[in-house]
Amino acid sequence: MYQLLVFDWDGTLMDSRAKIVACLQAAAVDLEIEPPPEKQASQVIGLGLIEAVSRLFPELPSSLHQPLADRYREHFLVLNKAQPRLFPQAREVLEQLSSNYLLAVATGKSRRGLDKELDETGLRPLFQANRCADETLSKPHPQMLQEILQELGVNAVDTLVIGDTEFDMQMAGNAGVPALGVSYGVHDSERLLLHGALHCIDAINELPEWVNKRG
Numbered sequence: 001m002y003q004l005l006v007f008d009w010d011g012t013l014m015d016s017r018a019k020i021v022a023c024l025q026a027a028a029v030d031l032e033i034e035p036p037p038e039k040q041a042s043q044v045i046g047l048g049l050i051e052a053v054s055r056l057f058p059e060l061p062s063s064l065h066q067p068l069a070d071r072y073r074e075h076f077l078v079l080n081k082a083q084p085r086l087f088p089q090a091r092e093v094l095e096q097l098s099s100n101y102l103l104a105v106a107t108g109k110s111r112r113g114l115d116k117e118l119d120e121t122g123l124r125p126l127f128q129a130n131r132c133a134d135e136t137l138s139k140p141h142p143q144m145l146q147e148i149l150q151e152l153g154v155n156a157v158d159t160l161v162i163g164d165t166e167f168d169m170q171m172a173g174n175a176g177v178p179a180l181g182v183s184y185g186v187h188d189s190e191r192l193l194l195h196g197a198l199h200c201i202d203a204i205n206e207l208p209e210w211v212n213k214r215g
Contacts, residue, residue, distance in 0.1 A: 004154040008163035009107035011185030016084030027071035046165035048133030105130035140170030169195040
């Protein structure tokens with residue numbers, strides 16, 4: 001049986017795609033850069049912010065990556081008041097799973113952003129560990145996952161990563177951890193399976209049954 005379930009945040013537990021895209025576009029407008037279309041902007045969700053900006057605007061000099069990231073954070077944390085919501089039944093699923101498993105978060109969000117949403121949702125007590133992209137290496141590098149395993153004293157084979165992007169699947173594979181994809185987030189099932197997902201679920205409420213059967 002798995003001992004530890006490590007969740008991605010945006011696109012897996014939190015329905016934040018629209019807000020992230022809007023803030024990326026607004027940050028570009030602030031710096032008089034052509035804003036990316038919605039589909040293109042959504043494809044970098046899951047990466048650390050600097051990595052996302054550099055991939056989304058490859059033609060820009062690196063000197064503009066940090067200003068873009070700063071403007072994004074300003075919009076996401078302060079200026080853009082639209083609040084993303086947990087996916088339906090995400091809270092109930094987490095509460096159910098917390099009775100039998102250790103839970104953790106590995107996210108491309110900043111520490112400030114994750115702490116804000118953990119507190120706003122009231123989910124902080126359910127997670128035994130979490131790591132953000134601005135305090136360790138960004139996905140798909142395995143470092144944030146490896147740090148969680150070390151902190152909680154759990155082996156890779158006893159852990160499952162749950163995420164909605166190829167970056168989550170690659171991070172898990174790079175750490176020798178199995179991964180489960182969710183098809184309702186950013187990347188579709190075919191892409192997740194191609195990058196190493198054992199299986200894909202179509203709604204978060206399918207997770208407890210799938211995990212328990214695997215156990």
